[in-house]
Amino acid sequence: MSEDLGITVKKDTDISEWYQQTVIKGGFADYTPVKGMIVYRPNGYRVWELIMGEFDPILKAHGVQNVLFPLLIPENLLTREADHFAGFTPEVFWVTRGGDQPLEEKLALRPTSETIIHTMWGKWLQSHRDLPVRFNQWCTVYRHETKMTKPFIRGREVLWSETHTAHATKQEAEKETEWAINAYGDLVERILAVPVVRGRKTDSDKFAGAEYTLGIEALMPDGRALQSGTSHLLSHKFAEAFGVKFVNEDKKWTHAWMTSYGLSMRVIGGMLMIHGDDKGAVLPPKVAPVQVVIVPIVFKEKEKIVNDATGKIHSELKKTGLRVVLDDREGYTAGWKFNDWEMQGVPLRLEVGPRDVEAKSVMLVRRDTGQKIKVPFEKLKATVKKELDRLHARLFSKARESLVQKTVNATRMGEVKKAVEDQKWALAPYCGNVACEAKMKVETGAEPRLIPFGQKLLKDTRCVACGEEATDLVYWGKSY
Amino acid sequence: MSEDLGITVKKDTDISEWYQQTVIKGGFADYTPVKGMIVYRPNGYRVWELIMGEFDPILKAHGVQNVLFPLLIPENLLTREADHFAGFTPEVFWVTRGGDQPLEEKLALRPTSETIIHTMWGKWLQSHRDLPVRFNQWCTVYRHETKMTKPFIRGREVLWSETHTAHATKQEAEKETEWAINAYGDLVERILAVPVVRGRKTDSDKFAGAEYTLGIEALMPDGRALQSGTSHLLSHKFAEAFGVKFVNEDKKWTHAWMTSYGLSMRVIGGMLMIHGDDKGAVLPPKVAPVQVVIVPIVFKEKEKIVNDATGKIHSELKKTGLRVVLDDREGYTAGWKFNDWEMQGVPLRLEVGPRDVEAKSVMLVRRDTGQKIKVPFEKLKATVKKELDRLHARLFSKARESLVQKTVNATRMGEVKKAVEDQKWALAPYCGNVACEAKMKVETGAEPRLIPFGQKLLKDTRCVACGEEATDLVYWGKSY
Incomplete structure (x- = not known):
């Protein structure tokens, strides 16, 4: 192999170019003539298969059943839940023609499947005995991204696992969202050797139509956060929009409590970016083809x-x-x-x-x-x-060390700003006011990433943005 | 369960209604608000998972690598091979908008992936050392069917395995097409207990762009043939259209020899139709959820x-x-x-x-x-x-017995016509002239299904349609 067939830039010098070469020259993916869409080549797809092979039994043991709902979602279903519609339609691919004929109604390529699954649950579910119900799809979703695409990290066609559940009580649904985000976190750490933080999204960043969203985030070598899996408590919003009801033990029709959660091949991108070196990819053994x-x-x-x-x-x-x-x-x-x-x-x-x-x-x-x-x-x-075991352990501990080193505890906006400049993220108090998020973005370039679980906020702690009483500690940083 | 929750018609009385109830009430699939598209429910999808679980290791052992190419195929790629274009475009779903914007170029939902895969091979393949190369996708394909749809059997969204290969010699490519059709036949018989006949398609029925197509066909209880898997020798046609070349051992650039083959969830429909009874589905143990x-x-x-x-x-x-x-x-x-x-x-x-x-x-x-x-x-x-073993063996031998009993050896057109009326198919000689296929269709309702492998045609055998010297024995029948 002549030198120029290898990786020609150093990871520290230009991580963006390094990442692209690592992905392409390692046989994980490549660009195609379809704008914003990549081909998942044998090495990349095999990593995904190995992830599915590890996670599918965990889902099944949890009572999740695999299914496949139609890719195409009629416009009238997508618009039925207003917040959801507003969140997704700007990025939807629309099918408008079949053969030579215009279609009667525009069909969206699924950006996610709540609307079509809940429509069918509205038809199928009858009794509390049918609950809980948990469906998963190992499938692709589509978003007409206008931002720069990056293989695995951001693109128009994304492989993922999307799970949808319905429950008889809110408590059960809340437990489900926690189960999911912890299952994702455990999986990513155990097989990809990628340490993550777990927590709740701020309201401005939650899933379109959710009561709240939980997430896991990994920290990339350039200090950017990578959202790697999310879990949403949908509560009654979709159930009301799509008529998902059941007869409870008191023989009364009542709305089901819904959740959805997803883990995408973004985690492959994160794994490649974190562990790779100047020679290209370094794979943890459990997902190495x-x-x-x-x-x-x-x-x-x-x-x-x-x-x-x-x-x-x-x-x-x-x-x-x-x-x-x-x-x-x-x-x-x-x-x-x-x-x-x-x-x-x-x-x-x-x-x-x-x-x-x-x-x-x-x-x-x-x-x-x-x-x-x-x-x-x-x-x-x-x-x-x-x-092999040692290699996995070393990759994980190195990445965790980096996560710790690059996490700055900040109490002032200037400290958050400096953290971002230093390619780190900051853990800093926040008052819960959306205006402060906008202010932080302008002044520091950072967005709120997660409100971590299990935090202990001292009394009289002040929001880094406005100085009012803080409600939570939040990870602030740039994101992919 | 009250009586009307069970299957309400007998299989012999109205197989079409019986099939629909069997599929829906057995939890295999259901209709959705998306015209022509079904939802693959837990039982149906699980059968497909079990088929994948059996067949994927067979593909891998044969040197096939799993990949995923983009769903969306730009119009200019689809049109590049003229026969292929003519064969597929009348049935293509077109994506024309992304968000609020019209796309610069129409994008087709893949009806099959030769065009995009061969485009990338044109870029990647260099040397004879890169060959053979074999890619498979476990994915969905889309056809804007105008015919009546039937769950699993005919629909607008189809789950399948599509494999694409490139070889250094024609002989190797021919061997590959045979390997594939036999692998399909063996699989369907071994795990679905569905006996099939194997052979070559007549020219009028081959894949759009292929030199020839091999197939397996199963016989349904109503005498209709179900095409259950196909394998195509593409020879140089696509290689020329997409520039798929390699440097051979003599250091000369030369076109690769290509094949493609596919097995769809149609086989699930055939399996349900063949083995089911008045109480609903009867599943062979290897694919029973x-x-x-x-x-x-x-x-x-x-x-x-x-x-x-x-x-x-x-x-x-x-x-x-x-x-x-x-x-x-x-x-x-x-x-x-x-x-x-x-x-x-x-x-x-x-x-x-x-x-x-x-x-x-x-x-x-x-x-x-x-x-x-x-x-x-x-x-x-x-x-x-x-x-469990006995049950499988009994299902298979019963189905094979039915296949034998419903196969009529015919030498005259009237016999073919009677076979079709009796819900059977006929094995009858054919001269190879496409005009005779049209004549047969008009006079008997039958189409040529397959030219079976290993047949021995006696000298001076006459075509059932025109009486000229026959070239082959052909299965004639109605099809799904």
């Missing part, structure tokens, strides 16, 4: 002993359930292969040359540290597993 | 011993990996539950009452035959497994 690559180092007349050894190592590691590839492609040098797999973020590389075979050992190379470890054949399986 | 349901028969003061026993049976069967449900819902009679699970097609029901517990046995009821088998506790696991 290839966890271990074996590269034979072949010299003339020594091919057979090397190929025999790598073949054996390959089949033995595969038996343990690892995603392992033997790169025996001809016509490429070992060095070219090293770079290729490094760009793709493969956690561990095993190099096997004639001398290694003679010494009955293998050279194991860690993608994150570059550390080389000579491993005797008989300890290979155990060492590979151990190093 | 619930394979075994346990219904406690509770009498006053005997609740505890029954509930203890069913709880224990439930957890023991679950441990074996079976999809088993304990229906301990309150407020429903056992009879209501029996009907409910029968409509959903659950293969085996276990009834457990106080006397069963005393006798240390369970009453096992087969969904397909209604047969009741008293099974001692200690033999339950083995018997359940055995009866």
Whole structure:
């Protein structure tokens, strides 16, 4: 591989260009002739499959059933809940023609599916015995984004899991929204090694039509916050608009309490941005399409002993359930292969040359540290597993350390402003007045990201923006 | 359950109404306010998940990688291959607006993805070392159908697996199309218990832009053929239109040989129609969302011993990996539950009452035959497994018997006509002249379905339509 086929900018120098090269050259995604839409290439889609593979059983165990509702939503359904309509229509793709004929009614590509799912629940739900009901779709949603797009992070076609639930009581629905946001947080930390903060959105930033929205946010290396999953208490608003009712235990028709929550492939973008280095992606093992690559180092007349050894190592590691590839492609040098797999973020590389075979050992190379470890054949399986675990743990602790270091406790607006300038975010008190959010945005460039759970606000704490009594601590920062 | 909540027509009397009730009341799908689009409800979507779960590893083992290309295809890509354009545009949904703005170029909802995938391959592929390449999408496709829609069988939004491949030689591409159609046939027979015939489409019925199309067809109880999967040799047509080239071993740029193949959720419709009975769906165990349901028969003061026993049976069967449900819902009679699970097609029901517990046995009821088998506790696991296997085998052999009985060997047009009237299809010789297909359609109502593989045509065999020398035996029949 010639130098210019690798990543040509440093992450610290130009993270935006670095990210784009990392995504494209690592085979995760690419731009297409369709404006604002990317193709999810094998590596990128496989990461998503692995996320689905981890999360789908968690949803099922929680009583969630997978379904698929129509992509196309008639305009009259989308407009039925006024706040929701106002929130989404500016960004909707409209289908107006079928074949040569204009359609009788415009159809929106779903920006989210509350309206169509609640319409059907209005028809299906009868009794308290039907509740709770929980539907999930692993699907795509569409938003005609006018902002700059960025693969995985912001685009017009987004892969996600969207879950919708209906409950007999508000208390149950509230519990559901908390369950969801914690499930998302746990998942992202456990398999993507991405630490997140959890909390509630300020009112100005909640889902269109929700009573409130919970979220998880991750902090990117450039100090921007990445909203990575949200969970909404919809209460009765949609139930009233769409007639979602049931007969309760007292035999009275009553509106159901609704929630919805979603986790998108944004988390893949966040994961790539946080863990990657100047050579490209670094993948946590649980979501790495290839966890271990074996590269034979072949010299003339020594091919057979090397190929025999790598073949054996390959089949033995595969038996343990690892995603392992033997790169025996001809016509490429070992060095070219090293770079290729490094760009793709493969956690561990095993190099096997004639001398290694003679010494009955293998050279194991860690993608994150570059550390080389000579491993005797008989300890290979155990060492590979151990190093994969270590790599995950190191990625997570490094990212958490960064999150801690880049979180500034601020009590004055100037401190928030400085935090943003320093590519950090600030945790600072807020009075709850929307006007203060606007003021903060103008003066510091920061937006409220989350009101974290479990905070303890001291008495007489003052809002950083207006100096009035604060109601909450809030994370302030720029966002993606 | 009152009688009218069950299936209210007999399958033999009105298969169309029976099918609709079976699909809706079994929880597989329902109509929505979006014309021609259904919602895939939990039972229907779960069947599809189980099909994906069986087939995805087969694709992966064959070297297929999953990806996702944009749903929206710019008009200029769709028009680039003339035959393809002519074949698809009359049925395309067009997106013409984004938010309040008209789009610069109309975007089609993908009817299939050759055009966008080949565009990107034109950019990515470089060397013979990149070949073969195989991409699959588990996704939805859209056709603005003007014909009557029928859940799963024909609709405007279709779930499917679409695979696209590029190869260095025509021979390899031809081998690929055969691999695919056989993989589809094997899958459908092995997990859906639906026997199919395999063969080649006549030229008039091939995919728009293909050199030829292979297919599998299943025979429905009303004698109509259901196309259930297709595989296309695209040869160079798309490669030329989209510039899909590679440098071969002689260092010359040359066009790749392309194929595409697809399997849709039509197979779910065929499976429901073939195996179902007057009580609703009958599901083969491999795709049954619930394979075994346990219904406690509770009498006053005997609740505890029954509930203890069913709880224990439930957890023991679950441990074996079976999809088993304990229906301990309150407020429903056992009879209501029996009907409910029968409509959903659950293969085996276990009834457990106080006397069963005393006798240390369970009453096992087969969904397909209604047969009741008293099974001692200690033999339950083995018997359940055995009866599930038997049920599958019986469904398949019954369907194959029907396929054989409803296949008429015909040498004259009148025989084909009679076969169609008798709700059968006919295997009859054909000269290859498209005019004869039109004649057959007018005179008999039948269309050519497939030219089966491995046929032996006797010399001097005459076309049923024109009496000229025949080239092939062809299945003739009505189709869905």
